[in-house]
Amino acid sequence: xxxxxxxxxxxxxxxxxxxxxxxxxxxxxxxxxxxxxxxxxxxxxxxxxxxxxxxxxxxxxxxxxxxxxxxxxxxxxxxxx
Amino acid sequence: xxxxxxxxxxxxxxxxxxxxxxxxxxxxxxxxxxxxxxxxxxxxxxxxxxxxxxxxxxxxxxxxxxxxxxxxxxxxxxxxxxxxxxxxxxxxxxxxxxxxxxxxxxxxxxxxxxxxxxxxxxxxxxxxxxxxxxxxxxxxxxxxxxxxxxxxxxxxxxxxxxxxxxxxxxxxxxxxxxxxxxxxxxxxxxxxxxxxxxxxxxxxxxxxxxxxxxxxxxxxxxxxxxxxxxx
Numbered sequence: 001x002x003x004x005x006x007x008x009x010x011x012x013x014x015x016x017x018x019x020x021x022x023x024x025x026x027x028x029x030x031x032x033x034x035x036x037x038x039x040x041x042x043x044x045x046x047x048x049x050x051x052x053x054x055x056x057x058x059x060x061x062x063x064x065x066x067x068x069x070x071x072x073x074x075x076x077x078x079x080x081x
Numbered sequence: 082x083x084x085x086x087x088x089x090x091x092x093x094x095x096x097x098x099x100x101x102x103x104x105x106x107x108x109x110x111x112x113x114x115x116x117x118x119x120x121x122x123x124x125x126x127x128x129x130x131x132x133x134x135x136x137x138x139x140x141x142x143x144x145x146x147x148x149x150x151x152x153x154x155x156x157x158x159x160x161x162x163x164x165x166x167x168x169x170x171x172x173x174x175x176x177x178x179x180x181x182x183x184x185x186x187x188x189x190x191x192x193x194x195x196x197x198x199x200x201x202x203x204x205x206x207x208x209x210x211x212x213x214x215x216x217x218x219x220x221x222x223x224x225x226x227x228x229x230x231x232x233x234x235x236x237x238x239x240x241x242x243x244x245x246x247x248x249x250x251x252x253x254x255x256x257x258x259x260x261x262x263x264x265x266x267x268x269x270x271x272x273x274x275x276x277x278x279x280x281x282x283x284x285x286x287x288x289x290x291x292x293x294x295x296x297x298x299x300x301x302x303x304x305x306x307x308x309x310x311x312x
Contacts, residue, residue: 013184014187066146071180
């Protein structure tokens with residue numbers, strides 16, 4: 001089983017890296033871009049014996065305690081078999 | 082009085098801090114490896130600058146889980162003095178000993194230069210030998226020094242006189258141009274509510290001898306020495 005954790009900056013937090021990337025992409029000629037924000041992505045492989053709801057709870061706890069900084073970041077968890 | 086300088090894997094300003102305490106403060110100091118947990122006998126613990134754990138995940142995020150940090154929390158709760166410089170400040174924020182977070186600099190660059198900071202509060206054990214409004218020249222060297230916090234936290238920091246240093250120009254004006262990293266309210270250093278835990282991005286330990294361009298950082302260490310001598 002795999003838990004996927006997406007960590008993104010809170011909407012209220014400025015993302016200078018995302019802005020720089022957006023600028024570069026636009027320099028290449030890509031149009032119609034409203035915003036680019038950079039985040040982090042984690043893949044957590046879990047033992048087959050772990051139940052899906054436990055996997056989600058564990059991944060959420062890990063995301064809250066370690067993978068994200070709640071002062072500036074939000075996270076989202078997906079679990080797949 | 083005894084000082085401890087914590088060494089995390091990747092700390093690189095540990096020897097600078099040690100040098101300043103032994104040479105300029107003239108007090109006993111020893112290194113504390115991050116796996117140690119006994120802080121008995123120390124009066125002040127310094128979390129030095131550097132790149133603990135290679136800044137993996139977020140600056141300071143992994144150092145928070147080093148065994149010594151549990152002891153640092155207990156030490157701080159018991160009133161011990163804790164000084165976090167640069168990466169040490171980042172670790173204190175990640176550990177929840179100070180509020181807010183240090184994000185990537187506004188301009189994205191690693192900034193290594195002498196900056197000016199204004200002393201905003203002398204009501205701490207780390208700044209009581211300085212003068213309010215005094216402008217100090219102290220170097221910074223960081224890519225993640227952009228202090229951020231929510232409005233409620235900022236309001237508390239301001240109301241409780243916990244913003245200790247602000248970036249400023251030579252005349253002491255905290256302008257946007259004088260803010261090297263985009264920090265909210267030009268914050269360069271803050272303390273906790275009990276005023277015994279202090280974090281700052283500039284490096285006072287790198288500004289203690291004229292040969293290095295400035296000796297303005299001595300004020301922080303003299304304040305500490307004075308505080309501890311009086312205790």
